[in-house]
Amino acid sequence: EVFTALVDMEDLLDTEHVLIDTMQNYLRAEEQKIEYLKRYIDHYKEQHNKALEDPQLYLSNPINAYTLVKRLTADWSQVETLINTNVNADALANITYFKENMKFPGDEDLNGAAVALMRLQDTYRLDTSSLARGELNGVKYSAELNAADCFELGRQSYNNGDYYHTQLWMEEAESRLKSERNRTVDYGDILEYLAFSIYKQGHIAQALDLTNKLLEIVPSHSRALGNRLYYEDQLKELKQKEPLKRKGDDGTDDIETNGVKFHKPNYEDPYGRDLYEALCRGEVSSPIEVQAKLKCYYLTKNHPFLKIAPFKVEEAHLDPDLFIYHNVIADSEIETVKRLAQPRFQRATVQNSETGALETAQYRISKSAWLKEIEHKHVADIAQRVADMTGLSMETAEELQVVNYGIGGHYDPHFDFARREEKNAFKNLGTGNRIATVLFYMSDVAQGGATVFPVVKTALWPKKGTAAFWYNLFPSGDGDKRTRHAACPVLAGSKWVSNKWIHERGQEFLRPCTKERPPEDLTA
Numbered sequence: 401e402v403f404t405a406l407v408d409m410e411d412l413l414d415t416e417h418v419l420i421d422t423m424q425n426y427l428r429a430e431e432q433k434i435e436y437l438k439r440y441i442d443h444y445k446e447q448h449n450k451a452l453e454d455p456q457l458y459l460s461n462p463i464n465a466y467t468l469v470k471r472l473t474a475d476w477s478q479v480e481t482l483i484n485t486n487v488n489a490d491a492l493a494n495i496t497y498f499k500e501n502m503k504f505p506g507d508e509d510l511n512g513a514a515v516a517l518m519r520l521q522d523t524y525r526l527d528t529s530s531l532a533r534g535e536l537n538g539v540k541y542s543a544e545l546n547a548a549d550c551f552e553l554g555r556q557s558y559n560n561g562d563y564y565h566t567q568l569w570m571e572e573a574e575s576r577l578k579s580e581r582n583r584t585v586d587y588g589d590i591l592e593y594l595a596f597s598i599y600k601q602g603h604i605a606q607a608l609d610l611t612n613k614l615l616e617i618v619p620s621h622s623r624a625l626g627n628r629l630y631y632e633d634q635l636k637e638l639k640q641k642e643p644l645k646r647k648g649d650d651g652t653d654d655i656e657t658n659g660v661k662f663h664k665p666n667y668e669d670p671y672g673r674d675l676y677e678a679l680c681r682g683e684v685s686s687p688i689e690v691q692a693k694l695k696c697y698y699l700t701k702n703h704p705f706l707k708i709a710p711f712k713v714e715e716a717h718l719d720p721d722l723f724i725y726h727n728v729i730a731d732s733e734i735e736t737v738k739r740l741a742q743p744r745f746q747r748a749t750v751q752n753s754e755t756g757a758l759e760t761a762q763y764r765i766s767k768s769a770w771l772k773e774i775e776h777k778h779v780a781d782i783a784q785r786v787a788d789m790t791g792l793s794m795e796t797a798e799e800l801q802v803v804n805y806g807i808g809g810h811y812d813p814h815f816d817f818a819r820r821e822e823k824n825a826f827k828n829l830g831t832g833n834r835i836a837t838v839l840f841y842m843s844d845v846a847q848g849g850a851t852v853f854p855v856v857k858t859a860l861w862p863k864k865g866t867a868a869f870w871y872n873l874f875p876s877g878d879g880d881k882r883t884r885h886a887a888c889p890v891l892a893g894s895k896w897v898s899n900k901w902i903h904e905r906g907q908e909f910l911r912p913c914t915k916e917r918p919p920e921d922l923t924a
């Protein structure tokens with residue numbers, strides 16, 4: 401699939417270019433064919449009308465007698481040949497060839513791109529109409545969506561069983577359709593999807609109203625007729641039951657009405673979705689007393705060279721410590737890393753915590769590749785810099801991972817270390833767990849794409865050339881649950897990062913371990 405990384409999408413523009421050319425050539429050939437046929441018919445008509453003025457006189461002329469026969473034999477066979485010429489055969493052959501030889505998105509891509517849009521809509525609370533106008537948080541980026549585009553987004557959501565977004569997008573399609581002079585989609589189709597998605601969310605009376613509206617337009621619509629009876633029956637049944645049921649007294653925050661859940665956001669649960677999304681929107685931060693203790697400083701230890709060119713370090717959180725290093729990767733290094741990684745990009749995988757197998761998942765959408773130090777001086781320099789930044793040994797560190805996130809690309813909250821109960825691949829490496837993470841930001845991101853730490857309510861915003869650094873483990877070797885973090889969906893722009901995962905072995909003297917165990921509720 402191509403939608404998972406923005407760089408791969410660039411190839412699609414080449415594909416589109418070729419398709420436009422093909423279409424244009426085809427159209428030109430069709431037009432020429434029509435042009436020839438028109439010329440023949442003009443000629444036929446002219447001669448025919450002349451003959452009709454005085455048929456006998458016309459035919460008494462041997463030339464005319466001859467041309468009449470010719471028109472109906474030789475000329476006519478040329479007309480037939482022309483009519484039979486398949487100008488589209490060439491075009492079709494071309495298209496088949498391109499489909500095999502160029503990068504073409506498939507249904508999976510269309511679905512992935514639609515799901516990504518829905519994720520953005522939810523995370524960033526984008527209102528459907530603004531999105532349809534091509535606006536993201538008040539910034540206009542693109543052309544508008546027409547009714548058919550909105551309808552397709554609704555249809556994709558419907559196929560995914562996501563009736564909430566089906567309703568939003570079908571309603572948008574309906575409102576857009578009203579102002580379209582050349583209607584791009586059938587109103588009846590919209591109503592049908594709308595009615596069913598509303599029914600699926602538990603609003604039977606409303607679904608019935610919409611179905612009746614559809615039947616006013618298409619009285620013989622057989623599915624609608626069937627649905628009307630069904631909805632009427634359901635309503636009768638429901639009337640006999642208790643109409644309202646309130647949940648929420650049992651400790652959950654969801655209120656239920658006729659089987660439909662209304663969600664009341666909870667920004668206090670560090671493992672909940674609401675806090676994560678609020679952090680992505682930049683609406684939540686750590687308490688002001690916590691922020692007041694944060695400092696910026698120059699780091700000069702770890703390497704003699706740092707006395708001359710120290711690292712600029714900014715504390716983003718203390719205990720657990722999260723550091724930002726400014727200007728630690730050069731543009732030229734970034735270019736090298738991107739250039740080497742891109743041809744090797746694979747859809748990023750995650751480890752199944754039960755089986756230990758690597759697999760793709762909806763909760764991590766990006767493309768990634770791994771680079772070895774021997775491949776390029778710049779890759780080796782970056783590893784050395786990580787050693788200088790952290791004071792840790794790179795002996796057992798993983799290769800440099802390079803990542804690009806596409807439309808709505810993200811990585812849901814996770815730990816970088818392997819938890820106690822996890823079957824993990826690190827065991828076989830014999831290098832211990834991932835003691836620390838260094839994450840380089842290799843691009844600015846226009847909107848979205850923060851790295852967020854819900855437990856400590858901290859968001860790091862990507863800035864090209866900076867890097868984040870934190871320890872995943874306590875000195876005891878226990879995983880620090882407070883380091884749980886996520887990559888928020890990219891709303892606009894392209895996000896490139898690379899990371900170096902540093903392992904335990906080799907750090908015994910650099911970060912001595914302690915026997916003292918942290919409290920049980922902070923470890924995993």
Ligand SMILES: O=C(O)CCC(=O)C(=O)O
Nearest residue numbers: 811816850851886887897
């Ligand atoms: O891209 C980011 O901001 C974070 C990525 C991350 O957490 C990871 O790759 O483990």
Ligand SMILES: [Fe+2]
Nearest residue numbers: 814815816885
């Ligand atoms: Fe991570």
